[in-house]
Amino acid sequence: MPFSFYKTKRLRFIFLVYWFLLSYIIAALVFWFIALNQQNQQMAALELSQLRTDDPQYNSQLKKITNIKKRKTTQYLGEGSIFLLLILSGAVFIYRAVKRQLKSGQQQQNFMMAVTHELKTPIAITKLNLETLQKRKLAESQQQRLIQNTIQEANRLNALCNNMLLASQIEAGGHSITKEEINLTDLLNDCVNDFIMRYPQRVFNKELGDEIYMNGDMLMLQMAVNNLIDNAIKYSPKESVITIILHRQDNRIILTVKDEGKGIDTAEKKKVFDKFYRIGNKATKGAKGTGLGLYLTKKIAAQHHATIFVTDNTPTGSNFTIVFS
Secondary structure (H helix, E strand, O other): OOHHHHHHHHHHHHHHHHHHHHHHHHHHHHHHHHHHHHHHHHHHHHHHHOOOOOOOOHHHHHHHHHHHHHHHHHHHHHHHHHHHHHHHHHHHHHHHHHHHHHHHHHHHHHHHHHHHHHHHHHHHHHHHHHHHHHHOOOOHHHHHHHHHHHHHHHHHHHHHHHHHHHHHHHHHOOOOOOOEEEEHHHHHHHHHHHHHHHOOOOEEEEEEOOOOEEEEOHHHHHHHHHHHHHHHHHOOOOOOEEEEEEEEEOOEEEEEEEOOOOOOOHHHOOHHHOOOOOOOOHHHHHOOOOOOHHHHHHHHHHHOOEEEEEEEOOOOOEEEEEEEO
């Protein structure tokens, strides 16, 4: 029996037991309320049967017994309602917590599978290239192509390690940024030129404003820009154009990375910035990635008091925009 099937069956059994016990507790609570209320009515009826109508205190005793009966009924109803509310609140809290934990566990499992793939591929390519250079005498152009390819894979490994390290630091609350005056135009120009060298077959269009400065952490902003461009490369056709736009509007600095891929559904637009999240379609599953890039980019934007969002490109694709206030 496959493990995934066994795991699903086991979880279904656990949730079945959970809802059964919850139903049993609620049913028991209702039963005891009914039983106590019936006992209260019987005691009141017994006391009323013992009253004498010719007793001068008959009316006052009747009123007293009736008030006690109503007070106990109200007490049972109030206590039962409070217990029922606490039980239901606790049940909902536990259910949501378990559901979140299961979702997080599934996301982490998917992340580990993606990381394993992301690590094995560049390591295998680098090893093959180095073995080829070691064992064979190649022409200078072939050697340079293999070296360039090896450097590209090493950069992939470096970016992956940086993303994983930064994600761990952010989760642990031990990450802080160092702000300095940065020429954002030069930073973006350097990032795009690096991608042009790494992906000579891709088409990049730069629309960068002249000498735009801001205060920020250079390494973090560089990582955010690289993540956005890398994301555009992953999810757009090789022959399409990737456009990087930087301009100043009033007192805001706006950075946009446009791709011409399949785009993102409206329901997915907010989820793409969640940790480990990857869009659930065939195109995404076949693409490289760990689900950390956009999550970290959003965190970096927040650290710089900026907002990030995604809109539809025209006629197809996505626009990822960071607005620095």
